[in-house]
Amino acid sequence: MAKRRERTRRLIELGGLVAKAGLVELTDDDRAVLFGVMIEAAATLQGEHRDQALTLWRRRGQRAFADSAAEL
Template identity: 45%
Template sequence: MNARREDARRKIQLGGLVVKAGMADYPAAVVLGALTLAANALNGPSAEAALQRFREAGDRAFSDDNGADGGNHL
């Protein structure tokens, strides 16, 4: 049961990231498409550059909360 609880918590956190990214009002296909393109970039020939770019953008988004991530910084 503990694994189910952890899985549910992770899914809730990931949903919160979609909201934080400002994508909650887009259709699910658009959100999934954006995530798929990001995943492809992270597995492509410029994976390290994409990882760094995405990490920096994510860190900036989290720091917009005055340095507090509200426990959502996975």
């Protein structure tokens, strides 16, 4: 039961990140588009520019988290 709750919480948090990034509104809640974006990101992470992409995306994410925290 605890593992199930932990998994559910993780999935909710991940969905929250999709919403927080504005992807739901930007895609008109089109699940196929959202999935395509994630597949594209996964393909990038399997390519030769993995490390550069991770560094760029991590920096953008950290900056966005910091900006959100500053707004509070």
